[in-house]
Amino acid sequence: GGLVPYLAELERKVSEHHRLAFQSKDGESDWQLLLEEGEMKVYRREVEEDGIVVDPLKAQNVVKGVTAHEICHYFWDVDIRMEWETTVEIVKLVEKISDDTVVVYQTHKRMWPTMQRDSLFVSSIRQVDTGDDEGPSWVVCNFSVDHPSLPVSNKCVRVKLNIGLVCQTLVTPPADGQPITRDDLSCKIAYAAYVNPGGWVPASVLRTLAKREYPRFLRKFSAYVQGKTKDKPIMF
Numbered sequence: 001g002g003l004v005p006y007l008a009e010l011e012r013k014v015s016e017h018h019r020l021a022f023q024s025k026d027g028e029s030d031w032q033l034l035l036e037e038g039e040m041k042v043y044r045r046e047v048e049e050d051g052i053v054v055d056p057l058k059a060q061n062v063v064k065g066v067t068a069h070e071i072c073h074y075f076w077d078v079d080i081r082m083e084w085e086t087t088v089e090i091v092k093l094v095e096k097i098s099d100d101t102v103v104v105y106q107t108h109k110r111m112w113p114t115m116q117r118d119s120l121f122v123s124s125i126r127q128v129d130t131g132d133d134e135g136p137s138w139v140v141c142n143f144s145v146d147h148p149s150l151p152v153s154n155k156c157v158r159v160k161l162n163i164g165l166v167c168q169t170l171v172t173p174p175a176d177g178q179p180i181t182r183d184d185l186s187c188k189i190a191y192a193a194y195v196n197p198g199g200w201v202p203a204s205v206l207r208t209l210a211k212r213e214y215p216r217f218l219r220k221f222s223a224y225v226q227g228k229t230k231d232k233p234i235m236f
């Protein structure tokens with residue numbers, strides 16, 4: 001389909017998110033710590049493009065009892081998105097490119113006083129070799145594309161997004177010979193979000209929304225995956 005050029009861009013974005021995920025931010029001192037809550041740390045940089053707030057967001061978290069594969073699977077799976085994603089109204093699978101790469105259309109709940117937004121993006125899940133002894137990472141990348149079958153509508157403003165979720169499973173080995181249980185597992189998460197709201201939004205409104213919505217997503221989504229997996233076999 002018309003998406004072949006995007007697949008090269010997708011590989012570049014996956015590698016970029018993976019490379020940046022667990023890199024310490026010492027070099028980029030202009031990251032502002034928005035919130036620290038236990039293992040969860042949320043940072044943002046204040047950036048405007050043509051007067052539009054496009055603040056990059058970076059968050060780290062550690063979620064007990066789940067694996068990197070499980071966190072990425074539940075984040076990527078369009079069929080269950082409405083179970084945890086409370087800021088969207090419609091989620092539509094537009095095209096299945098492969099078993100791990102789809103095109104998704106979403107309308108986001110209108111956030112007063114702004115116009116309603118929608119998003120159209122490629123969403124891909126894969127395992128990436130990290131090269132260190134912590135084992136492979138699992139990565140989901142969502143990034144905006146134009147798609148002939150979903151032209152921009154006059155009802156919504158089309159946001160442009162580039163999201164990376166990079167996860168690593170941490171296992172504390174049980175007493176020798178014992179099988180690994182969920183008590184021996186945790187998942188280290190690095191989440192990066194670049195969302196251009198696609199049209200002017202008062203800076204204070206957008207920054208307040210982001211400051212509320214991103215921590216809420218990290219809390220709610222982590223608890224959701226713990227709940228969904230607690231009685232299921234471990235998906236490594």
Ligand SMILES: CC(C)(C)c1cc(CCc2ccccn2)cc(-c2ccc(S(=O)(=O)CCO)cc2)c1
Pocket residue numbers: 085088106108109110111114115117119142159161163193195197201206209210213214
């Ligand atoms: C406000 C802000 C938090 C930056 C925001 C606003 C809007 C669009 C809605 C919007 C934008 C501007 C003003 C009002 N509403 C979307 C998102 C957003 C989109 C996607 C993802 S995801 O991680 O890919 C999960 C899949 O849904 C996360 C966040 C964030």
